[in-house]
Amino acid sequence: MMTRKNYEAIAAAIKALKAERSQNAIDSVAPGSYDRGFNDALNTIASNLCDVFDSDNPNFDHSRFLKAAGAL
Numbered sequence: 001m002m003t004r005k006n007y008e009a010i011a012a013a014i015k016a017l018k019a020e021r022s023q024n025a026i027d028s029v030a031p032g033s034y035d036r037g038f039n040d041a042l043n044t045i046a047s048n049l050c051d052v053f054d055s056d057n058p059n060f061d062h063s064r065f066l067k068a069a070g071a072l
Helices: 003-028 035-055 061-068
Strands: none
Touching: 003 035, 003 061, 035 061
């Protein structure tokens, strides 16, 4: 079974990817070129991981994870 630390680390990694991609878009030559599809894909991944984590741990809190991952 995964632990809270595992869930937190995965959520933090997703959130960091979103922040890094967003910052790269801000720093790019073409402002506003942030790839919305990338953000949507990470949100979908986070949501799908919730289902996997829920099957591993019935006490898993979907909304808490999604908030920590920056998907809410």
